[in-house]
Amino acid sequence: MSPINRRDFLSSSACGCAFAPQAAVGPIGAAALADVGSKVRITAIKTFGVTLPIAEQMDRPYVFVKIETNQGVYGWGEGTLEGKAAATLACIEDFKEFLIGADPMPVEHHWQSMYVHSFYRAGPVIGSAISAIDQALWDIRGKILNMPVYKLLGGPYDPAGVRGYYHVNASTPEQMREVRAKAKQLGVTAVKGGIPGYFEWIETHAAISRAVKHVETMRANLGDDIDIGIDFHAKTSPSVASILCREMEPLKLLFIEEPCPPENVKAMQRIARRSRVPIATGERLVASYNCRELVELGIVDIIQTDINHVGGITALWKTAALTDASGVKMAPHACEGPIGGMATIHVDAAMPNFLIQEICSGVEPGGKEKIWADWFGFPAMRMMNGKFPLPTKPGLGFDLEEKQITRFPFAGTKPMARVFHKDGSVAAW
Numbered sequence: 001m002s003p004i005n006r007r008d009f010l011s012s013s014a015c016g017c018a019f020a021p022q023a024a025v026g027p028i029g030a031a032a033l034a035d036v037g038s039k040v041r042i043t044a045i046k047t048f049g050v051t052l053p054i055a056e057q058m059d060r061p062y063v064f065v066k067i068e069t070n071q072g073v074y075g076w077g078e079g080t081l082e083g084k085a086a087a088t089l090a091c092i093e094d095f096k097e098f099l100i101g102a103d104p105m106p107v108e109h110h111w112q113s114m115y116v117h118s119f120y121r122a123g124p125v126i127g128s129a130i131s132a133i134d135q136a137l138w139d140i141r142g143k144i145l146n147m148p149v150y151k152l153l154g155g156p157y158d159p160a161g162v163r164g165y166y167h168v169n170a171s172t173p174e175q176m177r178e179v180r181a182k183a184k185q186l187g188v189t190a191v192k193g194g195i196p197g198y199f200e201w202i203e204t205h206a207a208i209s210r211a212v213k214h215v216e217t218m219r220a221n222l223g224d225d226i227d228i229g230i231d232f233h234a235k236t237s238p239s240v241a242s243i244l245c246r247e248m249e250p251l252k253l254l255f256i257e258e259p260c261p262p263e264n265v266k267a268m269q270r271i272a273r274r275s276r277v278p279i280a281t282g283e284r285l286v287a288s289y290n291c292r293e294l295v296e297l298g299i300v301d302i303i304q305t306d307i308n309h310v311g312g313i314t315a316l317w318k319t320a321a322l323t324d325a326s327g328v329k330m331a332p333h334a335c336e337g338p339i340g341g342m343a344t345i346h347v348d349a350a351m352p353n354f355l356i357q358e359i360c361s362g363v364e365p366g367g368k369e370k371i372w373a374d375w376f377g378f379p380a381m382r383m384m385n386g387k388f389p390l391p392t393k394p395g396l397g398f399d400l401e402e403k404q405i406t407r408f409p410f411a412g413t414k415p416m417a418r419v420f421h422k423d424g425s426v427a428a429w
Helices: 085-099 107-116 124-144 173-187 205-222 238-251 265-274 288-296 312-324 336-347 368-378
Strands: 042-050 062-069 076-079 163-167 190-194 227-230 256-257 279-281 357-362
Touching: 042 085, 062 085, 062 124, 062 288, 076 124, 076 336, 085 107, 085 124, 085 265, 107 124, 107 312, 124 312, 124 336, 173 205, 190 205, 205 227, 205 238, 238 256, 238 265, 265 279, 265 288, 312 336, 336 357
Parallel strands: 163 190, 163 357, 190 227, 227 256, 256 279
Antiparallel strands: 042 062, 062 076
16 A cells, blocks of 8 residues: 555544544553554454475474554554464454554554553564564554654664674585585675584584584685674574684674573673673564663673564663663574564664675575565565665565465475484583
8 A cells, every 4th residue: 555645644633633532441540641642543453374385494484463443544564483473363352352453653652552561571482473473563663753763763873774684504615615606696794604514512623623623614715805693593502602602703703692591691701701702692582671781791792683572673672772781783694584684674664783684595585585586576684785775665664465475375394403312412502
């Protein structure tokens, strides 16, 4: 749909002004905003579980939400949560009671109500449900005010776009040189890879050497003019991570990500003290509050909260403000669907401490990227000259028809990877 006419919407005629007193009908607490509210009301919240018929989607059936209003304006959001799609869909249904009949404009009020009135502080399921709703509310807000969301946040910081990186799954020097050639052709200036295998709490010299050799091979074949991030994916213990970080210092990495489980703050602090490699973490954290200790203790150089889990645009923006005050950079995680990815770009574009944006795609587009392009009519989350271009349309900057995604019905929650060591003990992946 085209954005609502702002002049008509804000018209202050005696009987139908946009900011007329709110009717009594609505969720608990809505009456408090009557004098400052708009006449727009949320009439429906639709959830969509989407399962693509491709191996690339793995454990990530998408969780999308569409919020509709009595003015014909609607917004899209995403709360895809790996391994817990059905639970997130159910949680969004629970939040309907908080929103149906409410004015969508006071986004902060709705965020606080969902977070605080849930009583138990949000974990990944509640956080992802809030994320989806929050993104959709910001989409509506931007459309009503006829501005892209990043302009509502005070952006753009860089009108040329948002620097990003792709993932590298190459394992041989030849494959890595192919990635380098394609990256240079596209103007891509950064990539991310991982380390091979799964690690015991105390590891052998052979396993550690394989991991270091792999990253050395990446550096040698990708060249010095491409930044490289390495994701440990929290599958290394503090002792193993400390050794790996020290061994990889000469490679001048952009960062090492999740060198140990993120809930183990003191352990990550030990790793950071032993290494000069920038440390990044945060994709599993919910709300800005959960980033506070990492920032206050000076443990991390980069926070990677995910807009689909942390609490949407509202929480990602607050996290950026928190980290900026302490000289910590932001490199948001984005490994789910395209709606959350595009929403992230808006927040990135307004962050003074933004570093780089992830997208879990390869330098060459795959099956999911082709489906995304079909949905939106443009190559969603693909970079041009190493940057994600900024949208120009109001709200999140895209339109999406329900029939496009309902062609891929929800096939149920897909569990995340379950891996084990040779002795049968549980391994982190």
